[in-house]
Amino acid sequence: MAKKITPASPAPKLETATIHDQKLQRGAGGELHQFAEGDTPVLTTAQGGPVADDQNSLRVGARGPLVVDDFHFREKIFHFDHERIPERVVHARGYGAHGYFETYESLAKYTRADLFQRPGEKTPAFVRFSTVAGNKGSADLARDVRGFAVKIYTQEGNWDLVGNNIPVFFIQDAIKFPDLIHAAKQEPDRAFPQAQTAHDSFWDFISLTPESMNMVMWIMSDRTIPRSLRFMEGFGVHTFRFVNARDESTFVKFHWKPKLGLQSVAWNEAVKINGADPDFHRRDLWNAIQSGNFPEWELQVQLFDQAFADSFDFDVLDPTKIIPEELLKPQPIGRLVLDRMPDNFFAETEQVAFMTQNVPPGIDFSNDPLLQGRNFSYLDTQLKRLGGPNFTHLPINAPKCPMHNFQQDGHMAMRNPIGRTNYQPNSRNEGPRESPMQGYRHFASEEQGTKARLRPQSFADHYSQARQFYISQTGAEQRHIASALTFELSKVETLVIRERMVSHLMNIDETLATTVAQKLGFKSMPKAADAAMPTRQDLEPSPALSIVERGPKRFEGRKLGILITDGVDAKLLKGLTDAITKEKAVFELIAPKVGGVTASDGTLIAAHHMIDGGPSVLFDAVAILTSASATEDLVNEAAARDFVADAFQHCKFIGYDHSAVPLLEKAGIADSLDEGVLSLPGEEGLSAFVAELGKLRVWGREPSVKLGKASPPIK
Numbered sequence: 001m002a003k004k005i006t007p008a009s010p011a012p013k014l015e016t017a018t019i020h021d022q023k024l025q026r027g028a029g030g031e032l033h034q035f036a037e038g039d040t041p042v043l044t045t046a047q048g049g050p051v052a053d054d055q056n057s058l059r060v061g062a063r064g065p066l067v068v069d070d071f072h073f074r075e076k077i078f079h080f081d082h083e084r085i086p087e088r089v090v091h092a093r094g095y096g097a098h099g100y101f102e103t104y105e106s107l108a109k110y111t112r113a114d115l116f117q118r119p120g121e122k123t124p125a126f127v128r129f130s131t132v133a134g135n136k137g138s139a140d141l142a143r144d145v146r147g148f149a150v151k152i153y154t155q156e157g158n159w160d161l162v163g164n165n166i167p168v169f170f171i172q173d174a175i176k177f178p179d180l181i182h183a184a185k186q187e188p189d190r191a192f193p194q195a196q197t198a199h200d201s202f203w204d205f206i207s208l209t210p211e212s213m214n215m216v217m218w219i220m221s222d223r224t225i226p227r228s229l230r231f232m233e234g235f236g237v238h239t240f241r242f243v244n245a246r247d248e249s250t251f252v253k254f255h256w257k258p259k260l261g262l263q264s265v266a267w268n269e270a271v272k273i274n275g276a277d278p279d280f281h282r283r284d285l286w287n288a289i290q291s292g293n294f295p296e297w298e299l300q301v302q303l304f305d306q307a308f309a310d311s312f313d314f315d316v317l318d319p320t321k322i323i324p325e326e327l328l329k330p331q332p333i334g335r336l337v338l339d340r341m342p343d344n345f346f347a348e349t350e351q352v353a354f355m356t357q358n359v360p361p362g363i364d365f366s367n368d369p370l371l372q373g374r375n376f377s378y379l380d381t382q383l384k385r386l387g388g389p390n391f392t393h394l395p396i397n398a399p400k401c402p403m404h405n406f407q408q409d410g411h412m413a414m415r416n417p418i419g420r421t422n423y424q425p426n427s428r429n430e431g432p433r434e435s436p437m438q439g440y441r442h443f444a445s446e447e448q449g450t451k452a453r454l455r456p457q458s459f460a461d462h463y464s465q466a467r468q469f470y471i472s473q474t475g476a477e478q479r480h481i482a483s484a485l486t487f488e489l490s491k492v493e494t495l496v497i498r499e500r501m502v503s504h505l506m507n508i509d510e511t512l513a514t515t516v517a518q519k520l521g522f523k524s525m526p527k528a529a530d531a532a533m534p535t536r537q538d539l540e541p542s543p544a545l546s547i548v549e550r551g552p553k554r555f556e557g558r559k560l561g562i563l564i565t566d567g568v569d570a571k572l573l574k575g576l577t578d579a580i581t582k583e584k585a586v587f588e589l590i591a592p593k594v595g596g597v598t599a600s601d602g603t604l605i606a607a608h609h610m611i612d613g614g615p616s617v618l619f620d621a622v623a624i625l626t627s628a629s630a631t632e633d634l635v636n637e638a639a640a641r642d643f644v645a646d647a648f649q650h651c652k653f654i655g656y657d658h659s660a661v662p663l664l665e666k667a668g669i670a671d672s673l674d675e676g677v678l679s680l681p682g683e684e685g686l687s688a689f690v691a692e693l694g695k696l697r698v699w700g701r702e703p704s705v706k707l708g709k710a711s712p713p714i715k
């Protein structure tokens with residue numbers, strides 16, 4: 001019987017369709033096609049085969065089943081199905097940027113590290129900021145430690161300084177890290193709360209881990225709710241070593257200091273920002289870099305020798321301790337500038353692999369047991385997360401200096417040896433050789449002792465530096481610590497955990513302990529926790545530990561939100577925006593409709609946000625420029641009243657023109673005006689107004705809007 005020949009599928013009939021400004025082709029099912037024309041490349045499969053139709057899968061008849069020889073469909077869906085890689089087990093949510101490190105002076109006296117030899121030399125760098133506990137999709141303003149991981153691509157290998165925005169840590173030994181993280185992340189049976197430590201497991205673990213008390217003070221301070229990634233410090237945390245060409249060692253602690261000063265938000269503000277803009281920090285970094293306002297940090301180091309280390313009764317190997325800056329002034333040695341966003345988030349920010357053990361010759365480790373444990377952990381985790389041993393071949397992880405070795409094969413090998421010789425020593429004079437002079441030499445420290453699971457007594461003071469941190473804060477900052485502890489412990493359901501925490505606070509500061517106990521509604525105070533060592537009362541406050549003391553005195557780099565309506569005084573608005581721009585700050589306009597307003601001179605001014613989409617929590621200060629008639633409508637808008645009331649509650653500066661007074665009244669603040677609520681001067685006085693904004697917050701207002709009446713003392 002003759003074989004029946006089926007004709008090739010006929011070319012589909014298409015008709016031209018116009019969708020607003022786009023010309024497309026429409027198929028029989030109404031689907032739209034865009035075809036390659038002119039310079040537009042032809043869509044291909046991953047194998048390079050050109051694709052004719054990317055809208056319809058291959059099927060038998062228009063309403064029939066799909067067929068398995070649709071290799072294009074199969075490949076496309078296969079690839080999509082495998083798009084996700086495991087998120088980081090900690091620090092899953094992060095945001096990165098490229099930049100460079102610039103050395104100020106030669107540090108040859110202390111270190112042979114190549115990047116510190118030549119003044120003015122710039123070395124490429126990549127930084128990833130992160131939160132610790134939340135999943136990849138969590139909100140930016142979680143109360144959490146921020147990761148501050150820096151990869152510097154030096155000429156002698158990558159240096160990863162994998163730090164945080166807090167200079168101490170929860171635990172003294174890496175063996176406790178899985179417990180800490182299990183306790184901090186969502187509870188395993190219910191999978192909540194996410195990106196929060198306000199739950200039983202965290203405080204249960206912490207209250208049974210007194211070594212974490214210094215860190216507790218730091219995490220309950222405003223450090224864990226930074227206003228911007230650009231306004232935080234970064235710390236290498238551990239004591240490291242610099243080693244010079246003569247193999248002499250100096251201990252070193254690394255600190256990143258933001259050029260624009262420190263700043264945090266208020267807790268109530270953080271909660272609202274998370275709803276209004278969960279990407280608040282990444283958007284801020286993106287906008288700053290894209291608009292040419294490159295964030296900058298100075299690298300400062302505390303350098304000391306063994307005799308200096310021995311002068312303390314705490315141990316410089318203990319990562320729960322700092323060396324106060326007043327006792328050892330950090331010296332500036334260079335600056336880090338971030339000037340370019342990644343081209344692709346996944347390729348760079350997600351696939352970047354930081355590892356504490358990545359150090360170039362001239363930088364070495366100390367015996368800090370947490371650091372040594374970390375050096376073990378990070379390589380393992382990259383293998384799991386990035387799927388094979390060749391993650392160093394990814395462009396973001398590959399060194400930018402010559403590199404040669406005999407590592408070969410493995411999944412996705414992209415750097416493959418050429419030639420016959422893949423070992424050494426060899427007699428073919430092929431391939432790289434070791435170099436005793438240029439190569440990495442570990443500092444030859446003398447080590448001896450009993451092999452056992454030990455912790456030195458010099459790690460046993462758990463409260464003195466916690467107290468020192470607390471007494472170094474301004475009044476407002478101390479109030480915030482008390483409120484944060486109260487909030488977190490109020491979410492703890494097991495009462496004994498609350499009590500246990502307050503008993504630790506008794507060893508830190510009695511007033512803090514009683515304030516928290518009062519706010520939690522304790523009827524009596526618990527006894528102070530049994531301490532391994534008594535709290536030292538003689539440590540001097542260290543002003544360097546306060547954010548407010550370290551704050552900027554200028555509004556530079558900050559953002560003013562200006563609420564405008566139809567009839568806004570065009571000259572006043574122009575004067576204000578000019579003054580803000582001159583201060584190197586930015587502004588955004590908020591209006592009843594995002595389409596904008598018609599100003600007093602008839603110009604149409606587009607807005608950045610409608611009122612509901614631009615609450616005042618997104619700004620460092622606000623101004624309200626309205627016309628009398630528009631204000632009549634505005635006072636009936638809840639979002640407009642919240643805009644003002646929240647700005648006031650969050651202790652922000654508020655500038656207003658006279659027509660806005662009814663809105664201040666309706667927002668309930670007209671009777672409590674203070675030095676932070678300012679009638680806008682004429683156009684001439686606006687620079688002085690903007691200078692005033694440099695104080696950032698009117699913390700003195702806070703007791704009147706927040707704390708309420710003090711409760712009677714607890715016996």
Ligand code: HEM
Pocket residue numbers: 087088089090091094128129130146147148149162163164168169173174175177236237238319352353354370373374377378381382385
């Ligand atoms: C001073 C204490 C610590 C600091 C400052 C710190 C800092 C960081 C930072 C900043 C990241 C995120 C890196 C990135 O952006 O990709 C990170 C990730 C991580 N850390 Fe730590 N960490 C500390 C302690 C530890 C300890 C003790 C361990 C384990 C023993 C550990 C294990 C990890 C792991 C497994 C990751 C995920 C890495 C990845 O998947 O890429 N960390 N850490």
